[in-house]
Amino acid sequence: MIPASREDFKQYCLRRIGAPVNQINVDDDQVEDRIDDALQFYWDYHYDGVEKQYYKYAVQQADQSNGYITLPANIIGVNYVFPVGDSLSTNNLFNIRYQIALNDLYDLTATSMVPYYMAMQHIQLLEQLLVGDVPIRFNRRTSTLYIDIDWSIVGPGQYLVIECYMIADPTVNTSIWGDRWLQKYATQMIKQQWGENLSKFSNIPLPGGAVFNGDKIYNDATNEIIKLEEVMTRTNVPQSIWTG
Numbered sequence: 001m002i003p004a005s006r007e008d009f010k011q012y013c014l015r016r017i018g019a020p021v022n023q024i025n026v027d028d029d030q031v032e033d034r035i036d037d038a039l040q041f042y043w044d045y046h047y048d049g050v051e052k053q054y055y056k057y058a059v060q061q062a063d064q065s066n067g068y069i070t071l072p073a074n075i076i077g078v079n080y081v082f083p084v085g086d087s088l089s090t091n092n093l094f095n096i097r098y099q100i101a102l103n104d105l106y107d108l109t110a111t112s113m114v115p116y117y118m119a120m121q122h123i124q125l126l127e128q129l130l131v132g133d134v135p136i137r138f139n140r141r142t143s144t145l146y147i148d149i150d151w152s153i154v155g156p157g158q159y160l161v162i163e164c165y166m167i168a169d170p171t172v173n174t175s176i177w178g179d180r181w182l183q184k185y186a187t188q189m190i191k192q193q194w195g196e197n198l199s200k201f202s203n204i205p206l207p208g209g210a211v212f213n214g215d216k217i218y219n220d221a222t223n224e225i226i227k228l229e230e231v232m233t234r235t236n237v238p239q240s241i242w243t244g
Contacts, residue, residue: 016183
């Protein structure tokens with residue numbers, strides 16, 4: 001059964017390392033911590049871990065004096081802030097775009113679009129040369145986005161549109177729990193924790209002649225974790241490592 005919740009995912013990972021046939025000597029809090037660690041790596045490196053979004057933010061009075069805004073914690077990267085205030089290409093009655101459309105494109109069936117397209121390209125070039133992109137500085141640990149502009153042109157209640165990357169939240173999109181790489185990675189993280197917990201009991205004989213070796217459990221899991229991480233951080237690792 002494909003996991004559809006965090007609890008299903010946890011039980012799935014435990015079953016993959018032997019539960020309930022074997023006793024998995026890992027505390028429930030430790031299991032939760034290892035799942036959090038796996039999700040963190042998933043968000044940082046997996047191509048399905050984040051998604052591009054356009055976040056709309058209503059400016060507050062305090063933002064003008066601070067010179068920055070605070071974004072939600074699920075935003076881990078900011079690419080771009082769309083231009084604010086007046087510019088050559090803003091949509092209003094007196095800008096160049098409106099005037100060209102009003103005077104030159106009154107009949108689209110009889111007028112070529114080429115001059116309009118070239119004029120818009122020229123306007124965008126002028127904006128890049130004379131105005132440029134909005135300078136930004138973002139720290140994902142504090143969720144603080146500094147926007148280096150004249151804040152007097154942005155009044156309270158005006159919206160900023162931010163191109164950003166948000167984490168893929170498994171509480172919203174439960175199909176994330178079915179990701180095969182994440183399942184394998186979290187399983188090995190829990191197995192590594194199990195081996196670490198039992199490492200002091202290495203080479204203890206068990207009934208029937210078997211030998212209990214916590215170090216081997218730890219080392220096997222660590223080697224698998226390294227392979228899985230290489231899949232995400234290197235492009236020349238065969239995908240069969242994790243798809244098989």
